[in-house]
Amino acid sequence: MLLSVFLLVALAAFAAWLLLRALLPNFCRRLLDQSNARSSHSQPTPRGGGVVFVLVAASASAISLFGAVFSGLPGLLGSLFAMLALPLLALPLAVVGFLDDHHNLSSGLRYGVQLVTALLLILVSPLPLPRLALPLLLIAVTAVINFTNFMDGLDGLVAGCMAVALSALLLRLTSPWPLWSLVGALVGFLLWNWSPAKVFMGDVGSTFLGAVYAGLVLQAPSWPEALGLLLVATPLLGDAFLCVPRRLLAGQRVFQAHRLHLFQRLHQAGWPHARVSTLYIIATAVLSLALLIGGWPWVVVIAVFELFVGFLLDRHIAVPFAVASQS
Helix, strand or coil: CHHHHHHHHHHHHHHHHHHHHHHHHHHHHHCEECCCCCCCCCCCEECCCCHHHHHHHHHHHHHHHHHHHHHCCCCCCCHHHHHHHHHHHCHHHHHHHHHHHHHCCCHHHHHHHHHHHHHHHHHCCCCCCCHHHHHHHHHHHHHHHHHHHHCCCCCCHHHHHHHHHHHHHHHHCCCCHHHHHHHHHHHHHHHHHCCCCCCCCHHHHHHHHHHHHHHHHCCCCCHHHHHHHHHCCHHHHHHHHHHHHHHHHCCCCCCCCCCCCHHHHHHHCCCCHHHHHHHHHHHHHHHHHHHHHHCHHHHHHHHHHHHHHHHHHHHHCCCCHHHHHHC
């Protein structure tokens, strides 16, 4: 089993790397992201590269589901089907993200597709759900999608953290092996996205990753376990989550582009892309090990500790929030 997973990850990484190499000239012509006052990069860089890991993961899921249907695999309509279907359920988000990278779609349309995707992810979840909790859970799932998108602002940050976090969730949930293709494809993409990045993932990749991650969290056997799975991504999601109320209290428009996340202010303080991304990836890896060794109680404790470390970085190293707000 482990050998099969390793071979699949390696094959998916090579496929994503090769596909992105072929698509990169087209991205440079059509999807060049020009740097501006709010950017963390100084050179024009193409975006939309996330399409490669979307295609690899969706293809692997489609092929495995097709094979499972025709082989009459027992339990197809249970958790196996739900997990295999996750990349396909998130595919409409990737399509909308790809179109948004090209044409800047309306926020209403984007959020509408997010709500539909969130509802589908909830419907295939085995977790018990009181009816009154559905609106809150819809908001929570769309928040994970948007927070993942918000954090895609530094070379290798989201791809690296998600590759680690998804690996931990797949191991914890004993997920079907085709889902490992997403981890491998992220590794292949990361070879192009690491600092200095030759391509960004764009909304097509970040919203897709957020949806798949939320879907895996909802496949937990219990709500405490779901909390543990969610908190594995504390470095990413916690940064975005804590930035929102600070901006609201400062009277700022939450959905307006900005450079006020902790990772952005650490970069403004002189930390290079690679150092910030490595810090976040290591923090995610520690939480992943905690999940696999001690379960959700360990994750909760270490997540609180990491949030405290983030507070210290915010106070003593990062450019102050008030100063960054004026730039």
